[in-house]
Amino acid sequence: MTDATRRIPVITRILEANDRVADENRRRFAEAGVCVVNLVSSPGAGKTTLLEHTLPALRGGVRAGVIVGDIATTRDAERLAVHDVPVVQITTEAFGGSCHLEATTIRQALDALDLDSLDLLFVENVGNLVCPAEFDLGEHAKVALLSVTEGEDKPIKYPLAFQVAELAVITKIDLVPHLRYDLDAMRAFLEKVNPRLPRVEMSIYTGQGLDAWMAWLEEKMARAAKRG
Amino acid sequence: MHEASIAQSLLDQVEQVMAGPAFEGVTGRLVRVHVRIGRMTAVVPDVLRFMWAAMVDGTAIEGVALEIEEVPIRARCNGCGEEQEFVDIGFVCGRCGSTDVEITSGRELNLVSLEVES
Numbered sequence: 368m369t370d371a372t373r374r375i376p377v378i379t380r381i382l383e384a385n386d387r388v389a390d391e392n393r394r395r396f397a398e399a400g401v402c403v404v405n406l407v408s409s410p411g412a413g414k415t416t417l418l419e420h421t422l423p424a425l426r427g428g429v430r431a432g433v434i435v436g437d438i439a440t441t442r443d444a445e446r447l448a449v450h451d452v453p454v455v456q457i458t459t460e461a462f463g464g465s466c467h468l469e470a471t472t473i474r475q476a477l478d479a480l481d482l483d484s485l486d487l488l489f490v491e492n493v494g495n496l497v498c499p500a501e502f503d504l505g506e507h508a509k510v511a512l513l514s515v516t517e518g519e520d521k522p523i524k525y526p527l528a529f530q531v532a533e534l535a536v537i538t539k540i541d542l543v544p545h546l547r548y549d550l551d552a553m554r555a556f557l558e559k560v561n562p563r564l565p566r567v568e569m570s571i572y573t574g575q576g577l578d579a580w581m582a583w584l585e586e587k588m589a590r591a592a593k594r595g
Numbered sequence: 596m597h598e599a600s601i602a603q604s605l606l607d608q609v610e611q612v613m614a615g616p617a618f619e620g621v622t623g624r625l626v627r628v629h630v631r632i633g634r635m636t637a638v639v640p641d642v643l644r645f646m647w648a649a650m651v652d653g654t655a656i657e658g659v660a661l662e663i664e665e666v667p668i669r670a671r672c673n674g675c676g677e678e679q680e681f682v683d684i685g686f687v688c689g690r691c692g693s694t695d696v697e698i699t700s701g702r703e704l705n706l707v708s709l710e711v712e713s
Contacts, residue, residue: 370713371712371713372623372626372627372710372711372712372713373623373710373711373713374629374708374709374710374711375612375617375618375621375708375709375710375711376707376708377608377612377617377706377707377708377709378705378706378707378708379608379705379706380704380705380706381601381604381605381608381630381704381705381706382601382604382704383604383608384604384607384608385604465597465599465600466597467597467600469600497597497637498597498637500637501597501601501636501637501638501704502597523684523685526635526684527635527636527637530635558694559684559685560684560685562686562694562695563695
């Protein structure tokens with residue numbers, strides 16, 4: 368700053384507009400008693416596959432819905448719609464090919480959903496381990512997926528996703544015998560980035576970890592219901 | 596490339612501030628926008644600067660510079676109470692070795708001030 372200029376203090380959060388809409392979404396979720404889980408991962412880690420196997424495994428009359436974000440195509444929505452749950456596909460192309468979902472995109476998607484008829488809403492974020500971590504959507508929890516084919520060190524390369532997540536799901540664990548993969552190294556990297564992050568090691572095809580994942584979801588739903 | 600959305604949000608905010616009470620009676624030209632970006636955000640300062648320049652191009656505030664202050668990652672140990680700076684991820688208290696640490700700074704993404712000609 369020079370004598371010729373002066374500073375006018377402001378102090379606001381740059382993402383205030385997003386966070387305001389996220390708060391509004393959160394209020395709507397609470398009023399409707401819906402637990403919202405935001406799945407975040409690289410492309411191809413298995414978010415859609417996880418949902419394909421989670422939806423039929425939901426017990427006790429849990430009514431679920433899904434908001435799917437992709438840059439283009441409705442392929443994921445088509446895969447999920449066969450499970451007879453409401454699915455809203457957001458293609459971010461319309462928003463300039465954005466690499467993540469923002470609170471306003473979720474708010475728009477909610478127009479197509481009857482929240483009161485849902486207990487659980489999954490948000491399948493755009494496949495990207497960087498940008499979705501920065502945006503609050505009003506969800507109850509972010510879950511970070513990491514497939515073993517991505518290598519052991521993704522948690523320390525993309526730490527924020529694993530720091531803001533409340534659960535890490537390690538997918539495709541049945542492939543480990545076919546890979547030169549060091550499970551302990553992956554565990555140590557996760558521990559380093561976020562020592563308090565619970566972890567489920569999972570294979571959709573052997574069923575390993577699926578019970579633990581369903582139990583985590585049930586606990587989240589119970590807590591969300593209490594808060595709502 | 597979420598820096599584009601962040602630059603857009605920033606531009607919206609700057610325009611709002613300039614139209615609001617904080618700018619009443621201000622006649623000097625806006626020359627610089629000051630922001631604070633924590634090192635624990637997924638924001639690359641150079642990319643944000645580039646996006647900002649592209650975003651303000653052709654607007655009333657074309658050419659206004661973006662000044663980024665980077666905020667280091669600091670955390671307080673819940674074990675021994677020591678507060679320290681972390682340059683690398685892997686939050687282990689340098690004093691007692693505990694991993695139970697609370698981040699106290701580094702997640703900032705704030706507009707701080709608008710610098711105008713006086």
